[in-house]
Amino acid sequence: MMSEITLTVHHxxxxxxxxxxxxxQTAKQFHCEIKVTHGEKEANAKSILSVLALGAEQGAxxxxxxxxxxxxxxxxxxxxLVESDFGERE
Amino acid sequence: MNTLRGIAASQxxxxxxxxxxxxxxxxxxxxxxxxxxxxxxxxxxxxxxARQQLADVYARAEAGSGARQAAIFQAQALMLEDPExxxxxRTSIEGQHTNAEAALSDAAETYARMLEALxxxxxxxxxxxxxxxxxxxxxxxxxxxxxxxxxxxxxxIILARDLTPSDTVLLDKSLVLGFCTAEGGATSHTxxxxxxxxxxxxxxxxxxxxxxxxxxxxVLDGSDGTLLVEPDEEVVTRYRARQTVAATVVSQxxxxxxxxxxxxxxxxxxxxxxxGNVEGAQTALEAGAEGVGLLRTEFLYxxxxxxxxxxxxxxxxxxxxxxxxxxxxxxxTLDIGGDKELPYLDLPQEMNPFLGLRAIRLCLAxxxxxxxQLRAALRAGVERNLKVMFPMVATVAEVRxxxxxxxxxxxxxxAEGQPTAGEMEIGxxxxxxxxxxxxxxxxxxxxxxxxxxxxxxxxxxxxDRTNAQVASLASGFHPAVLRLVRDVIAAAHARGRxxxxxxxxxxxxxAIPILLGLGLDEFSMNPPAIPLAKQIIRALTLDTARExxxxxxxxxSPEAVQALVRERxxxxxxx
Numbered sequence: 001m002m003s004e005i006t007l008t009v010h011h012x013x014x015x016x017x018x019x020x021x022x023x024x025q026t027a028k029q030f031h032c033e034i035k036v037t038h039g040e041k042e043a044n045a046k047s048i049l050s051v052l053a054l055g056a057e058q059g060a061x062x063x064x065x066x067x068x069x070x071x072x073x074x075x076x077x078x079x080x081l082v083e084s085d086f087g088e089r090e
Numbered sequence: 091m092n093t094l095r096g097i098a099a100s101q102x103x104x105x106x107x108x109x110x111x112x113x114x115x116x117x118x119x120x121x122x123x124x125x126x127x128x129x130x131x132x133x134x135x136x137x138x139x140a141r142q143q144l145a146d147v148y149a150r151a152e153a154g155s156g157a158r159q160a161a162i163f164q165a166q167a168l169m170l171e172d173p174e175x176x177x178x179x180r181t182s183i184e185g186q187h188t189n190a191e192a193a194l195s196d197a198a199e200t201y202a203r204m205l206e207a208l209x210x211x212x213x214x215x216x217x218x219x220x221x222x223x224x225x226x227x228x229x230x231x232x233x234x235x236x237x238x239x240x241x242x243x244x245x246x247i248i249l250a251r252d253l254t255p256s257d258t259v260l261l262d263k264s265l266v267l268g269f270c271t272a273e274g275g276a277t278s279h280t281x282x283x284x285x286x287x288x289x290x291x292x293x294x295x296x297x298x299x300x301x302x303x304x305x306x307x308x309v310l311d312g313s314d315g316t317l318l319v320e321p322d323e324e325v326v327t328r329y330r331a332r333q334t335v336a337a338t339v340v341s342q343x344x345x346x347x348x349x350x351x352x353x354x355x356x357x358x359x360x361x362x363x364x365x366g367n368v369e370g371a372q373t374a375l376e377a378g379a380e381g382v383g384l385l386r387t388e389f390l391y392x393x394x395x396x397x398x399x400x401x402x403x404x405x406x407x408x409x410x411x412x413x414x415x416x417x418x419x420x421x422x423t424l425d426i427g428g429d430k431e432l433p434y435l436d437l438p439q440e441m442n443p444f445l446g447l448r449a450i451r452l453c454l455a456x457x458x459x460x461x462x463q464l465r466a467a468l469r470a471g472v473e474r475n476l477k478v479m480f481p482m483v484a485t486v487a488e489v490r491x492x493x494x495x496x497x498x499x500x501x502x503x504x505a506e507g508q509p510t511a512g513e514m515e516i517g518x519x520x521x522x523x524x525x526x527x528x529x530x531x532x533x534x535x536x537x538x539x540x541x542x543x544x545x546x547x548x549x550x551x552x553x554d555r556t557n558a559q560v561a562s563l564a565s566g567f568h569p570a571v572l573r574l575v576r577d578v579i580a581a582a583h584a585r586g587r588x589x590x591x592x593x594x595x596x597x598x599x600x601a602i603p604i605l606l607g608l609g610l611d612e613f614s615m616n617p618p619a620i621p622l623a624k625q626i627i628r629a630l631t632l633d634t635a636r637e638x639x640x641x642x643x644x645x646x647s648p649e650a651v652q653a654l655v656r657e658r659x660x661x662x663x664x665x
Contacts, residue, residue: 048165
């Protein structure tokens with residue numbers, strides 16, 4: 001099973017620092033393989049270093065692709081995280 | 091005997107052996123392994139140990155030095171188990187039969203370079219974290235000392251080029267008698283750490299200290315910045331005697347920490363604390379603080395990604411004033427500028443941030459920054475003794491403008507039906523020479539002054555306190571600074587206003603007799619300095635203090651001023 005979503009990162013620091021750590025920690029809770037792309041760069045969503053190296057700043061459009069049995073749940077969790085501004089939006 | 095000099099960073103005398111805090115040599119051979127599976131297992135064992143070490147330092151950092159350092163180690167822990175990094179190392183070991191040291195180091199270096207190439211300061215700084223993680227694993231693979239402090243088994247004086255937060259978290263503080271660093275200024279991490287631990291320290295002593303043999307006997311005088319290497323028996327005996335006298339005064343001081351500071355002839359002054367968060371509030375109260383003379387509010391703004399809103403600020407301030415009940419708490423409004431990286435503020439880079447758009451200037455230019463803070467303060471002050479002061483005021487117009495914004499906030503809150511503090515005293519920091527010289531006019535505009543001698547010294551002597559080469563010029567003991575302090579106090583008293591002082595000078599034993607003699611009403615300092623400051627005040631009469639102050643104002647150098655106080659007020663010579 002493979003699914004994909006495209007989101008905009010609204011958080012002020014982008015996918016760096018605490019948001020990046022939360023993103024990776026969330027991805028790690030799932031068994032499926034998860035890739036994030038930003039422009040021409042692709043990252044393993046469970047790797048903090050490759051997620052940081054995407055350099056996704058505020059306003060960046062990212063595409064998340066998941067493959068595996070819990071792919072839909074993983075995408076839903078990551079979407080909720082990004083859209084809540086990483087838990088900082090009330 | 092060899093004498094070295096640096097910047098006096100934390101008062102007190104330390105006598106003991108030298109211990110060199112050094113980065114270990116982590117050079118390694120690159121070779122082909124015969125059994126890649128065994129090599130991968132060796133790397134995994136090292137990674138596992140590194141994980142345990144990081145969990146341990148994380149716990150220690152969280153318990154000891156706070157969330158900021160802890161966050162660094164948490165990010166490093168994520169890197170240590172990064173699947174891409176480990177996959178790169180595994181491929182290299184299994185594919186090319188590379189040894190574990192080279193495989194891990196290459197993989198970490200690839201990511202460090204990738205991060206460094208990005209156009210973002212935060213990400214570039216993470217490159218150092220990747221390398222730090224790799225270093226930790228390399229140490230384990232190479233079997234070199236577990237940390238730069240291995241071998242520190244007896245209480246010693248720590249010598250280092252400079253110490254970073256991740257270095258100091260490694261130190262077992264019970265084995266540290268004092269610090270001496272080759273680099274750094276009075277506001278360096280080492281200096282701040284030493285003061286918070288109550289340990290003597292010298293910073294910026296020059297590279298010569300790194301030549302001192304390990305184990306050499308040292309005498310470190312953190313009050314005047316002198317480091318003696320292998321001193322004569324007689325010299326050591328003299329310093330030990332001073333240490334003993336100081337210890338007696340200090341233990342007396344501790345016993346009486348919670349009593350007021352009243353001179354022999356019945357003159358009482360307030361001794362209060364400089365704090366920067368709610369934990370500091372508790373420490374201050376335990377140290378005997380009679381309130382807070384300086385509540386720094388920057389903690390709410392630094393190390394984060396968005397501006398703290400009014401509600402968050404209100405809760406933080408209220409938590410602090412609640413610790414003090416009816417005792418006074420003086421909140422200083424935001425004191426930052428272009429030298430601080432606040433991504434959400436987008437402050438322009440300035441050639442000279444200490445002469446730039448900072449503190450009250452920035453707040454007046456950015457009401458969206460200023461107003462939530464003032465509204466939060468007005469709400470937090472309800473039925474509490476909260477006062478507000480504005481930093482870096484240079485002109486009367488700034489005070490009027492700031493007060494106008496405050497009144498606007500009060501009117502808005504009332505219109506919204508929110509309770510606000512009734513009578514709230516408003517003051518300013520006097521730290522710009524122009525404000526000191528115009529104190530008579532400024533006194534008409536405010537309820538009190540708080541003299542910020544750290545900035546007043548550096549602005550008066552045109553010397554950056556963070557630049558080791560000129561920092562010693564910016565001494566608060568300089569008669570130029572003391573004369574300004576005298577004039578500010580006189581101008582305020584002529585108008586019936588009270589004056590506090592919240593620079594480092596207020597907690598300097600040798601400065602206390604002078605400040606008392608100049609008529610200072612409130613002494614605000616780091617909590618550990620409070621008991622001793624009170625004890626020195628108790629040992630004096632106001633007349634003696636006045637005579638010492640008068641004489642000090644006539645001298646021509648900070649050294650002469652300190653020598654005078656040492657001679658006239660032996661009890662203050664306890665550093």
